[in-house]
Structures are given as C-alpha cells and as structure tokens.
Amino acid sequence: IDDLKAISQLCKEEGIWFHVDGCIGALMSIAPENKHLVDGIEDADSLALDPHKWLHVPFEAGCALIKDASLHRDAFAVHPEYLEEKPRGIAAAEYLQDYNLQTSRGFRALKVWLTLKEHGVAKFGRLIDQNIAQAHYLTEMVKNDSELELAAPTTVNIVCFSYKPAELADDALEALNIEIMIRLQESGTAAVSDTTVKGRHCLRAALCNHRTRRSDLELLLREIKSVGSAILGKG
Numbered sequence: 001i002d003d004l005k006a007i008s009q010l011c012k013e014e015g016i017w018f019h020v021d022g023c024i025g026a027l028m029s030i031a032p033e034n035k036h037l038v039d040g041i042e043d044a045d046s047l048a049l050d051p052h053k054w055l056h057v058p059f060e061a062g063c064a065l066i067k068d069a070s071l072h073r074d075a076f077a078v079h080p081e082y083l084e085e086k087p088r089g090i091a092a093a094e095y096l097q098d099y100n101l102q103t104s105r106g107f108r109a110l111k112v113w114l115t116l117k118e119h120g121v122a123k124f125g126r127l128i129d130q131n132i133a134q135a136h137y138l139t140e141m142v143k144n145d146s147e148l149e150l151a152a153p154t155t156v157n158i159v160c161f162s163y164k165p166a167e168l169a170d171d172a173l174e175a176l177n178i179e180i181m182i183r184l185q186e187s188g189t190a191a192v193s194d195t196t197v198k199g200r201h202c203l204r205a206a207l208c209n210h211r212t213r214r215s216d217l218e219l220l221l222r223e224i225k226s227v228g229s230a231i232l233g234k235g
C-alpha cells in the first residue's frame, strides 16, 4: 500500500490534488485491526472505492467521493437551454448530473444503502479483517511448504506465490504455474489468477469472499501441489 500520509504531505507542499484509488483498499478504513494500513486516506481530496468489492454489493457499484462539494460541482456542471434551472418547480431542485458526466442514471446507491442498513458497517469491517487474517494464514502455510515459494510479503488480502517443487528454468516454472491455475479454474476448484512480481511470474490468491474458510485455503494448496505433480508426471 502506498504511504498515504507521505503522499498527502507532498501534495500539500506542492499544491497537488490528492486522489486515492481505494477501489479495493479504501474499505479497510472500517476494519478495526487493519485500518491503520490506510492512515492518511482521510486527507484525500477525492477517493474511488468499490462497494461491489469488499462491501459485497451486487455488481456494479463504483463510487467516487469528493471532499469539496463546490469544486466537485464546478468541474461538471453545464446548463444548456433544455436543462436550465428555474426558481421553482421540478427544475428548482439540485441537478444530480452537475456532479458527473451522466445525465440519466440508475439508482445504484439504493443497493449500497440497503446493504449497509441490513448488515451494518461493523460486520463488513470484521469480514475484511477476517480475509486479511486468512491471507496471513495462507502465507504461513506457503512459507512452511518446501514445494511452494512466496513471491512477495503479504500486507492485505492478496497472496502471491508459486508452485516450485524443484529448480526449474523461469519459463518452465511459469508454464507449469499457468497450467495449474487454468486447471483449477476449469475444475471449479479455485479462481486463482496470476501476475508478475519484480519480473517473476506467480499465482495470485485474492481473498475477498465472506464464505472463505481456512479449510478452503488448505484445500487450495493441496490441489495446487497435486495438480502440479500430476503435470510433472509424478502424480
């Protein structure tokens, strides 16, 4: 995670707008055990966050928050003849399109509001902490397994690692891990993706499901090793 306090300070010194892309991470600010990871987010001039991610709102509900409402309005407001404000009547109310590019838009906020009303903020905070604790649990299992290699330290809910049962050339290791990933996806066992960290390919497990249990993570590693050894002709 970027050092938000340092970036905020730099933006203040240089007079730069401070935007935080918190599509995944912003909601950590409601998670009691991990909110310190996003200290400084409160200084943002604008913030993007995705309720369809860690708030489990049905797709899709992207959200942008801007601290200064008049700067926000001034950036978007346009009033051609057919959208002129009037002192009374329907056109006297505030125009929502003054705050974005869309004129007609669905009532996406309803599902976000209902989700929060039904479950409360505290429950989502606990679930975020749970996913992060699970990511650390998965990380420890990876570290303690000689056939697996951690690709980066785990800070939040994402664990990057590879199946590496023996010394293999980078290309062969990448091909092996991609094949494992695809077989896990095709069998419906796990929806692991992949990425490149410091120039090296690895698998990427992002834990954001409130139904995930530690036993699922144990199964994930068992399956990775079993599929991997089958591909290598050892299984």
Ligand SMILES: Cc1ncc(COP(=O)(O)O)c(C=O)c1O
Pocket: 021, 022, 023, 024, 050, 062
């Ligand atoms: C950091 C970050 N920014 C932006 C996005 C874009 O997300 P969406 O199009 O779902 O709002 C993502 C999606 O994963 C993300 O992780």
